[in-house]
Amino acid sequence: MALKIRLARGGSKKRPYYHVVIADVRSPRDGRFLEKVGHWNPMLPRDSEERVALDTDRIKYWLEHGAQPTDRVARFISDAGLIERAARNNPNKAKLGKKAEERLAEKKAKEEEAAAAAAEAAAAPAEDAPAEEAKSEEAAAE
Structure with missing residues (x-):
């Protein structure tokens, strides 16, 4: 039997809460599972200690017996220090699309023109300055 350490969704609508479970790969996401080994509450702040809770002893046991964690659960387990997770990098993720690059180039051209x-x-010589001085001299003479 192929096992996964994965998330099972709970909570109400728009208020997610996940249980970290050991389940057969063929069972549905929120369906039958063998054991509950933790939880994750994404609604809590990232620095909260109650955001992720794991039963590390049971997770070690299931990892030794061939259970494979999903990507999200692997992050939690590696943060707990149970496994080494290779860092993933997508260098193209932060790049702008073609239209966004065109808009940026147009914006830069307009800024340069302005x-x-x-400048x-x-x-250019100030032509209005002598007229203003003449007005101020007239006001001073009165």
């Missing part, structure tokens, strides 16, 4: 226009306006 900066050039502002050009600052470098």
